[in-house]
Amino acid sequence: MHMHKFEKIWLTFGISCLVIFLAVIGVSAFYLGNKPPSCLTTVNPEKVDQTKPFDKPGLHKVEGKDWDYELVYVASAFSYNPAKVEVPLGAKVKVIATTKDVIHGFEMAGTNINMMLEPGYVSEYTTTFDKAGEYLIVCNEYCGAGHHLMSSMIEVVK
Amino acid sequence: MAKAELKTKQKTEVEDSSSLKGTLASVFLLGAFLIVTWAGVYYLFVDRF
Amino acid sequence: MVNSAAAKVKVDPRDAKLSMAHFFVAFSALALGGLMGLLQTLVRSGKWELPWGIDYYQILTVHGVLMGLVLTTFFIMGFQYAAVSRTTGGHSNAARRTGWIGFWVMLIGTLMAATMVLLKEASVLYTFYAPLKAHWIFYLGLTFVVVGSWLDGAAQIMTYARWRKNNPGQPSPLLSFMAVINTVMWIVATLGVAATVLFQLLPWSLGLVDTVDVLVSRTLFWYFGHPLVYFWLLPAYMCWYAIIPKIIGGKIFSDSLARLSFILFLLFSIPVGFHHQLTEPGIDPAWKFFQVILTFMVVIPSLMTAFSLFASFERYGRSKGATGLFGWFKVLPWGDARFIVPFIGMASFIPAGAGGLINASNQMDQVVHNTIWVTGHFHLTLATSVVLTFFGISYWLVPHLTGRKLTKAMNKLGIIQAWVWFIGMTFMSGAMHFQGLLGGPRRSAFSTYGGAKQAAEWIPYQVAQAVGGSILFLGIILVLIIFINLAFFAPKGEQEFPVAEAENPEEKAPMVFENWKLWLGITAALILFAYTIPFIDIIQNAPPGSKGFQTWSKW
Numbered sequence: 001m002h003m004h005k006f007e008k009i010w011l012t013f014g015i016s017c018l019v020i021f022l023a024v025i026g027v028s029a030f031y032l033g034n035k036p037p038s039c040l041t042t043v044n045p046e047k048v049d050q051t052k053p054f055d056k057p058g059l060h061k062v063e064g065k066d067w068d069y070e071l072v073y074v075a076s077a078f079s080y081n082p083a084k085v086e087v088p089l090g091a092k093v094k095v096i097a098t099t100k101d102v103i104h105g106f107e108m109a110g111t112n113i114n115m116m117l118e119p120g121y122v123s124e125y126t127t128t129f130d131k132a133g134e135y136l137i138v139c140n141e142y143c144g145a146g147h148h149l150m151s152s153m154i155e156v157v158k
Numbered sequence: 159m160a161k162a163e164l165k166t167k168q169k170t171e172v173e174d175s176s177s178l179k180g181t182l183a184s185v186f187l188l189g190a191f192l193i194v195t196w197a198g199v200y201y202l203f204v205d206r207f
Numbered sequence: 208m209v210n211s212a213a214a215k216v217k218v219d220p221r222d223a224k225l226s227m228a229h230f231f232v233a234f235s236a237l238a239l240g241g242l243m244g245l246l247q248t249l250v251r252s253g254k255w256e257l258p259w260g261i262d263y264y265q266i267l268t269v270h271g272v273l274m275g276l277v278l279t280t281f282f283i284m285g286f287q288y289a290a291v292s293r294t295t296g297g298h299s300n301a302a303r304r305t306g307w308i309g310f311w312v313m314l315i316g317t318l319m320a321a322t323m324v325l326l327k328e329a330s331v332l333y334t335f336y337a338p339l340k341a342h343w344i345f346y347l348g349l350t351f352v353v354v355g356s357w358l359d360g361a362a363q364i365m366t367y368a369r370w371r372k373n374n375p376g377q378p379s380p381l382l383s384f385m386a387v388i389n390t391v392m393w394i395v396a397t398l399g400v401a402a403t404v405l406f407q408l409l410p411w412s413l414g415l416v417d418t419v420d421v422l423v424s425r426t427l428f429w430y431f432g433h434p435l436v437y438f439w440l441l442p443a444y445m446c447w448y449a450i451i452p453k454i455i456g457g458k459i460f461s462d463s464l465a466r467l468s469f470i471l472f473l474l475f476s477i478p479v480g481f482h483h484q485l486t487e488p489g490i491d492p493a494w495k496f497f498q499v500i501l502t503f504m505v506v507i508p509s510l511m512t513a514f515s516l517f518a519s520f521e522r523y524g525r526s527k528g529a530t531g532l533f534g535w536f537k538v539l540p541w542g543d544a545r546f547i548v549p550f551i552g553m554a555s556f557i558p559a560g561a562g563g564l565i566n567a568s569n570q571m572d573q574v575v576h577n578t579i580w581v582t583g584h585f586h587l588t589l590a591t592s593v594v595l596t597f598f599g600i601s602y603w604l605v606p607h608l609t610g611r612k613l614t615k616a617m618n619k620l621g622i623i624q625a626w627v628w629f630i631g632m633t634f635m636s637g638a639m640h641f642q643g644l645l646g647g648p649r650r651s652a653f654s655t656y657g658g659a660k661q662a663a664e665w666i667p668y669q670v671a672q673a674v675g676g677s678i679l680f681l682g683i684i685l686v687l688i689i690f691i692n693l694a695f696f697a698p699k700g701e702q703e704f705p706v707a708e709a710e711n712p713e714e715k716a717p718m719v720f721e722n723w724k725l726w727l728g729i730t731a732a733l734i735l736f737a738y739t740i741p742f743i744d745i746i747q748n749a750p751p752g753s754k755g756f757q758t759w760s761k762w
Contacts, residue, residue, distance in 0.1 A: 011514075014185075018503045029570055034570045037487075038488060038489075040491065101756050107646060109661045112574065119750075120489075120752075121489045134659070136659040136662060138651075142267075148653070153657075183532055183533070191558075199568075200571060203570065
């Protein structure tokens with residue numbers, strides 16, 4: 001099997017690019033802590049309201065942790081609890097969410113907070129809210145007749 | 159084996175008379191496009207919280 | 208194509224009949240599915256509402272099932288069946304019978320699933336994620352579609368095996384080899400969806416069990432879901448590698464490298480499903496990243512393909528006396544629909560591939576996951592690169608099979624159709640990509656989200672999508688006119704089934720490429736490597752199962 005010299009150059013270049021892309025995202029994920037949300041914690045989907053921390057949805061200040069606040073959401077067709085939250089600018093927040101029924105999405109538009117909520121699993125993402133403004137949270141996984149009405153609002157304020 | 163070598167030589171001659179410069183340029187333009195778009199979205203990822 | 212001399216130049220009329228049967232179903236799906244697509248874009252523009260209690264998510268399900276599953280599977284099986292017939296000298300009676308049974312089983316399954324969707328018993332979209340619970344007949348129908356496609360594929364494998372037996376020590380005809388690779392990949396991939404439907408969703412929807420393990424079901428679905436997109440793409444690659452060079456009057460750049468790239472697709476298309484599940488809570492991040500690496504491996508055969516296609520064009524152009532760096536580009540047959548329609552598809556694969564790299568880049572997926580960017584992405588891959596190539600194929604294959612000719616008028620209409628498609632898709636897919644980067648969600652009816660400022664910014668893009676969708680629907684009408692003309696009304700004659708020859712016919716493809724034990728062994732090893740540990744982990748650490756929900760609107 002013969003390969004043209006130019007094709008060898010091209011494939012060397014292309015494969016090098018792929019390796020560089022992988023190195024960039026690999027270092028970012030595993031050394032800088034930017035892994036995609038994978039909490040690996042489970043919850044009984046029928047007992048969400050009785051299970052900590054989902055018994056108290058909303059923003060809570062925490063002490064002695066790597067983050068300043070925990071922001072807890074419970075999703076169900078077709079709403080999020082809480083429906084509106086104010087977060088102080090610059091706060092490091094751990095967003096913790098789950099669903100009581102079908103699969104929902106949890107996407108804070110214009111940010112990297114974008115995770116699937118699956119019954120039985122807890123989804124978490126920790127980040128610093130460093131840009132002020134109004135942010136819409138939308139359900140981005142089809143969940144039924146009211147899917148497009150399912151939203152919540154976060155205001156990041158000074 | 160000797161026969162196979164002969165074929166390889168013939169093949170090389172064909173290539174000399176028929177350049178693939180344009181192909182190399184085209185695929186590198188394609189590569190540049192892939193890099194620019196990827197870097198653009200990576201920038202969005204880094205910029206957003 | 209080393210062995211083309213031995214192959215018949217015309218598809219056996221008995222095989223042609225079965226291929227055409229597939230195409231009638233495929234183009235009917237295109238007509239109905241296309242109408243649904245138009246209606247979706249109109250609804251989402253906010254200027255129009257669906258009448259008679261029809262539900263947005265119901266037509267979304269129809270669109271996805273018809274375009275993603277029915278149009279593709281029927282067209283691909285019809286095309287590959289004809290390609291194998293053309294390059295091996297025809298199917299045996301046994302293979303033909305198997306193919307017909309497969310066709311009818313697929314059709315019955317399609318009708319079962321479609322009936323449930325029309326009755327609003329299955330508004331679960333074509334991905335049918337549990338715990339949304341559709342009627343059991345919907346799942347059974349999908350099972351029939353998959354089983355039918357296995358029989359259809361078996362017919363191709365039988366004919367390939369017979370050819371190999373009759374031509375010992377010879378590499379098989381390139382198009383047959385490629386068709387069989389795609390069929391084998393499809394069979395291995397559909398085992399995943401068959402497992403979740405047969406062992407989880409059917410018993411659950413029949414009420415035999417109360418709950419379903421959602422993550423196991425999703426993981427099995429995406430084990431199938433990514434090779435599914437390569438199952439769509441490889442027939443287009445068959446055309447680009449082995450047919451287009453003949454249409455332009457050139458040669459295949461390298462028969463062996465074409466085979467190698469198809470083998471790489473078989474190996475690396477399957478163990479990569481986690482890159483669709485990057486933002487899911489129940490999968491270990493290390494295993495996600497491992498499958499991301501494997502996903503990047505599957506880019507390599509596409510890099511090879513890009514080079515081969517450009518090289519084949521440049522060689523042809525230079526043989527016609529073209530000079531300079533890009534002179535060869537001008538001498539390509541721009542007036543031939545059989546070339547330009549798939550060519551626009553090829554060109555679209557550049558932005559499509561760029562988007563795919565971004566989607567698969569682990570945490571970068573958070574920027575675009577489940578936004579309408581993703582919809583824009585697969586409307587470039589599937590709904591432009593792949594279907595334009597399919598249209599381009601049908602413009603010569605349909606008259607070839609029906610004993611008619613592609614007339615000048617239809618050739619011209621075909622070219623117009625492709626440009627209409629390109630313009631419509633530039634509007635629609637372009638707007639989807641940009642809206643997605645701003646966070647606009649996919650699979651959603653029109654909504655102002657309570658007057659949110661961000662949602663208001665999305666609406667102009669949705670209007671652009673409706674403009675693009677309307678232009679695309681016009682494109683579908685043109686395709687249907689051409690298809691019906693070529694199937695029933697075009698003048699009788701001989702239309703060539705183009706099969707290209709390799710630039711260097713003495714360079715025989717290495718026989719190791721036909722060593723199925725080897726390639727299936729490596730395929731299985733990669734799948735086991737990528738999935739065994741995380742899958743056991745998912746089962747062992749599973750939460751309590753989910754009961755079913757029917758949250759969509761009913762009649």
